[in-house]
Amino acid sequence: MAKILFITATNTNIGKTYASTKIIERLSNAGLKVGASKPIETGVDTIPQDAYKLLTAVKKNNVNFRDFTPFDITAYSFSLPSAPFVADSNGIINISKIIDKIVQLKSLCDVLIVEGAGGLMVPIKKDYFMLGFIKDFRNGQKRLLTWVKATLKAYLGLPYLIGGKLNSSNLEGFLRRKA
Numbered sequence: 001m002a003k004i005l006f007i008t009a010t011n012t013n014i015g016k017t018y019a020s021t022k023i024i025e026r027l028s029n030a031g032l033k034v035g036a037s038k039p040i041e042t043g044v045d046t047i048p049q050d051a052y053k054l055l056t057a058v059k060k061n062n063v064n065f066r067d068f069t070p071f072d073i074t075a076y077s078f079s080l081p082s083a084p085f086v087a088d089s090n091g092i093i094n095i096s097k098i099i100d101k102i103v104q105l106k107s108l109c110d111v112l113i114v115e116g117a118g119g120l121m122v123p124i125k126k127d128y129f130m131l132g133f134i135k136d137f138r139n140g141q142k143r144l145l146t147w148v149k150a151t152l153k154a155y156l157g158l159p160y161l162i163g164g165k166l167n168s169s170n171l172e173g174f175l176r177r178k179a
């Protein structure tokens with residue numbers, strides 16, 4: 001059964017995509033089939049750039065993602081470079097569609113890296129924040145989700161805080177559990 005790593009942070013532009021590509025590389029090198037998703041991307045001109053970077057990293061090792069375009073690993077992309085709730089001026093975001101996308105992509109890998117939009121407190125819908133989505137998703141998929149907080153501001157070798165525990169060796173533990 002595939003695992004999901006949800007990459008979030010305290011803010012936007014803090015290193016989520018950077019950390020995600022490093023994790024993709026690391027897990028791929030450890031022999032895992034890794035996938036990625038950027039369910040909501042804002043500030044998209046023509047191509048969702050985060051999705052593009054994640055997909056490029058994934059394609060090196062996972063043939064199941066080979067034919068995908070960046071749009072295939074997103075559920076929503078918006079041109080306005082702001083919080084999803086604001087960028088979604090027509091109110092089209094449907095949480096079920098995001099979950100469906102994640103579940104679909106999860107079936108194509110051993111580990112799915114999911115990059116959040118902005119920080120933990122970014123609104124996705126009115127009064128519904130990224131933090132709430134992670135919690136809801138986590139509760140619905142208890143055994144499938146490990147919550148990763150990547151805080152590159154504190155980048156000291158391995159900044160990945162998995163499952164909320166301040167233990168940088170958790171990524172190694174994650175790898176060992178797969179074996």
Ligand SMILES: Nc1ncnc2c1ncn2[C@@H]1O[C@H](COP(=O)(O)OP(=O)(O)OP(=O)(O)O)[C@@H](O)[C@H]1O
Nearest residue numbers: 011012013014015016017018019050117118152155
């Ligand atoms: N550890 C690092 N070393 C060098 N450059 C870094 C590091 N972490 C992030 N960066 C750079 O900082 C910038 C922002 O990083 P990144 O795009 O990963 O942030 P983000 O949290 O994904 O942003 P967004 O909220 O827009 O998704 C990028 O130019 C990235 O290359």
Ligand SMILES: [Mg+2]
Nearest residue numbers: 016017050115
């Ligand atoms: Mg990013």
